[in-house]
Amino acid sequence: MAEERAINPWLKNGLELGPPILFFIAYLRLEDTTVTVGGTEYDGFIIATAAFVPILLATIAILWKLTGVISRIQVFTAIMVVFFGALTVWFNDPQFFKMKTTIVYAFFAAMLGIGLARGQSYLKFLMGDRLPMADEGWMIMTKRLALAFVAMGVANEVIWRTQSDRFWVTFETFVLPAFLFVVFMSQAPLIERFSLEEDESPDEET
Structure with missing residues (x-):
């Protein structure tokens, strides 16, 4: 197993906590927004979810690049977010x-x-x-x-x-x-x- 490289703890915490905070902010800003794509209307929750998925994956990739390791919990979380995020957008639910x-x-x-x-x-x-x-x-x-x-x-x-x-x-x-x-x-x-x-x-x- 690769040895984890130390990085600035503030940077690490920012990358770990950033995605959910950004999701929260995006939802508040888009709460009353509706976007129509291909004849289907998507509300602010769906839009924020669609944005959250790539942001989370990007931060995990950055952490992996900086520390040299990726935890099982991060992998599992990424899989769950991608799967249920895709279902949320696909079914608009x-x-x-x-x-x-x-x-x-x-x-x-x-x-x-x-x-x-x-x-x-x-x-x-x-x-x-x-x-x-x-x-x-x-x-x-x-x-x-x-x-x-x-x-x-x-x-x-x-x-x-x-x-x-x-x-x-x-x-x-x-x-x-x-x-x-x-x-x-x-x-x-x-x-x-x-x-x-x-x-x-x-x-x-x-």
Whole structure:
């Protein structure tokens, strides 16, 4: 596996967070806009979605070029965005793009759950090289993250089915990422409790 090259953290965060922020801004600007193409009318949500897909792919490509690596999560996210973004535009129906968020979180929860059922932490597989921690700690964190993804998927389903497009776009752009950030930050005591020294391995624990 190629070694990741370090880049400016502000640049990295900008590239990762830029696409959803731009989608939010584009939707607000185009919310009341209607464009007719080939006799079919497309509203602002569809237009913003059509613009979001190439922007996301471009930022992932730039990150790949700069860091030399592309994560499995980035690949999966790109596939889901392209697939459901295409369905949204093709059928002129925003429900497909809204469902994408639920499916992504459900997939993450399912993968973590499968690992837990096998007595493994797939979260450790993704993050273990950056966060030395005992296996017990990884299992606890994985359970918590799996539950968080379930909650996020359920919340997304409730919001997009009961609220306006503007409310969902705001919720999806800011509330869900903020919730996930809080979940990760709340794991600090767990990480401190089960953290390992650089020269210590889980096998050495008593």
